[in-house]
Every structure is written in structure tokens, then in C-alpha cells.
Amino acid sequence: MSTSYSMWSVILAPYNLPPWKCFKDPFMIMSLLIPGSQAPGKDIDVYLRPLIDELKELWSDGVETFDSSTGKCFKMHAAVLRTINDFPAYGNLSGWSTKGYMACPTCNKDASSQKIRSKICYMGHHRYLDPSHSWRRSKKFDENIKKNC
Ligand SMILES: [Zn+2]
Numbered sequence: 001m002s003t004s005y006s007m008w009s010v011i012l013a014p015y016n017l018p019p020w021k022c023f024k025d026p027f028m029i030m031s032l033l034i035p036g037s038q039a040p041g042k043d044i045d046v047y048l049r050p051l052i053d054e055l056k057e058l059w060s061d062g063v064e065t066f067d068s069s070t071g072k073c074f075k076m077h078a079a080v081l082r083t084i085n086d087f088p089a090y091g092n093l094s095g096w097s098t099k100g101y102m103a104c105p106t107c108n109k110d111a112s113s114q115k116i117r118s119k120i121c122y123m124g125h126h127r128y129l130d131p132s133h134s135w136r137r138s139k140k141f142d143e144n145i146k147k148n149c
Contacts (some may be wrong), residue, residue, distance in 0.1 A: 008034040008044070010051065015081055043091050055080060 010032035013035050015135035021027050034047050057063070065076035083093065091098030096105050102114040104122045112124035122124050129136045 004037060006036050006039050008032075008036075008040060010034075010048070039088075040092075042092050044089075 012029040012031050019040045062075040062077040102111050113122050126135050
């Protein structure tokens with residue numbers, strides 16, 4: 001917590017490889033390494049711009065690529081399937097507010113949040129359980145069951 005240095009990385013994993021190879025070191029691509037005294041915050045857009053431009057080109061036009069297994073060239077296209085990041089980074093990347101009473105992206109406008117001491121807590125997520133699940137009506141999680149079910 002007291003470090004004066006921050007390092008953010010953006011790593012790409014090609015998903016057309018077999019699952020046991022996708023997230024292994026030799027097959028992952030480190031496209032960005034952002035050093036600094038603090039997290040880039042919303043300025044991460046500036047760092048991501050060249051990557052986004054290349055991904056857009058790969059999506060729309062594709063790039064002529066050599067396939068060594070067949071010995072032929074083909075037009076390779078790419079798309080972003082998903083991102084893995086912490087919740088503050090999710091806010092910076094998506095534009096979603098990750099602070100306040102409406103911060104839960106799953107609940108959106110139906111967020112059940114309340115202030116407990118100095119923190120805002122997000123309650124009532126047991127409403128997403130199967131209706132027959134024993135925790136669905138348990139008062140151990142939230143005494144405000146009627147509001148959340
Ligand atoms: Zn929620």
C-alpha cells in the first residue's frame with residue numbers, strides 16, 4: 001500500500017489456440033506496459049489508443065498472415081472477446097461509475113445499496129439465486145427481503 005511506483009500491463013491472449021496454450025507465457029502478447037507514480041486512471045485511454053486502432057483495423061480489414069501449418073497466406077481478423085481487470089479499472093475502461101449507490105453494473109438502476117458506517121454496501125444479490133435456493137429467503141444476508149425478491 002505504501003509503494004511509490006505503479007505498473008499497469010495490457011496482455012493479449014490469442015483465443016484461437018488450444019485452451020491449454022492460450023494463457024501460457026510463450027503465447028501471450030504484452031502489448032502495453034504503463035509505468036508511473038500512480039495508476040493512469042482515465043488517462044489509460046491515451047495509452048490504449050494505438051492498440052484500439054490496430055484492433056479496429058484487424059476487425060474490419062484484417063491483415064495478410066502466413067500460416068506455417070498449411071504454407072499458405074490468409075486474411076487474419078481479430079476481435080476483443082473479454083477483458084479481465086479489477087473493479088476500478090473496469091470503471092476507467094467502460095465509463096461506468098464504480099462509486100456511489102448505483103455502482104453495481106449487474107443491478108444497474110435496481111441496485112440495492114445502503115450506507116453502513118462510512119462505506120456504501122451493495123445488498124440483495126441473493127435475489128439472483130434460483131427461486132428455490134435456501135439462501136434466497138435467508139435473513140442472514142439482508143433483512144430487507146421483500147424489497148430484494
Ligand atoms: Zn448488484
